Amino acid sequence: xxxSSAGSALITGASSGIGATYAKRLAARGYDLILVARDETxxxxxxxxxxxxxxxxxxxLRADLTDAEDLLRVEQExxxxxxxxxLANNAGMSVDGEFIDADIDRIQTMLALNIIxxxxxxxxxxxxxxxxxRGVIIxxxxxxxxxxxxxxxxxxxxKSFVLTLxxxxxxxxxxxxxxxxxxxxxxxxxxxFDRSGKSIDELPANMIMEVEDMVDAALMGLExxxxxxxxxxxxxxxxxxxxRARGAMLPFLSLSQPASRYRDGG
Numbered sequence: 001x002x003x004s005s006a007g008s009a010l011i012t013g014a015s016s017g018i019g020a021t022y023a024k025r026l027a028a029r030g031y032d033l034i035l036v037a038r039d040e041t042x043x044x045x046x047x048x049x050x051x052x053x054x055x056x057x058x059x060x061l062r063a064d065l066t067d068a069e070d071l072l073r074v075e076q077e078x079x080x081x082x083x084x085x086x087l088a089n090n091a092g093m094s095v096d097g098e099f100i101d102a103d104i105d106r107i108q109t110m111l112a113l114n115i116i117x118x119x120x121x122x123x124x125x126x127x128x129x130x131x132x133x134r135g136v137i138i139x140x141x142x143x144x145x146x147x148x149x150x151x152x153x154x155x156x157x158x159k160s161f162v163l164t165l166x167x168x169x170x171x172x173x174x175x176x177x178x179x180x181x182x183x184x185x186x187x188x189x190x191x192x193f194d195r196s197g198k199s200i201d202e203l204p205a206n207m208i209m210e211v212e213d214m215v216d217a218a219l220m221g222l223e224x225x226x227x228x229x230x231x232x233x234x235x236x237x238x239x240x241x242x243x244r245a246r247g248a249m250l251p252f253l254s255l256s257q258p259a260s261r262y263r264d265g266g
Contacts, residue, residue: 007084035058047060137180188214228243
């Protein structure tokens with residue numbers, strides 16, 4: 001790797017969509033790159049383009065993050081490669097249809113990719129970055145992490161997991177020199193819809209954000225120090241009010257007595 005002043009960014013799901021766009025934007029910011037995905041041919045094509053455009057070092061690390069051995073190789077890269085300063089924990093998938101009607105084996109694969117893989121990679125990166133006193137971890141969740149009633153509950157739940165994990169990591173890594181951001185995209189024009197068996201064009205056009213706009217907004221949120229970035233949300237106070245209301249409940253969620261409505265004569 002070249003001695004980039006920005007260091008190196010490891011990006012999962014980098015062969016297309018959000019991951020490939022992060023690669024392009026971070027390359028323009030001077031990062032060397034380690035691109036991780038299953039499709040080695042597409043990774044190599046992207047790597048060659050970015051080398052030529054930005055005179056950076058780009059490595060391709062082919063890995064299926066639902067495979068335990070492949071996942072371990074990426075973890076070891078994060079632990080042992082001291083030039084890595086940023087992890088974009090982006091790889092993920094969805095499934096077609098709602099939870100009860102969906103293929104349960106495909107759901108299990110989705111949970112492995114959306115929960116187990118980012119958890120292990122975030123753990124490896126957090127320990128390595130904390131020991132070095134600097135680093136950035138971007139965990140890509142979804143606005144569906146805030147929706148309990150719509151779409152596929154297993155997918156939404158996997159993204160809720162990523163959001164919760166990120167908020168906990170922010171507390172653990174406070175004052176460590178490590179920045180952790182959760183990104184909650186809405187519907188974004190990427191291949192994830194096609195791979196799930198559903199066309200993004202079935203959604204209203206005003207709901208769909210172009211991937212370049214989404215990533216640019218996420219990076220602006222990162223630079224602004226946001227803990228949670230919701231690219232489409234115009235009124236930030238809505239998120240802040242939601243988060244305050246959640247926090248206001250916390251002292252009352254675990255008490256020695258049931259609420260009065262659950263007691264005889266309540």
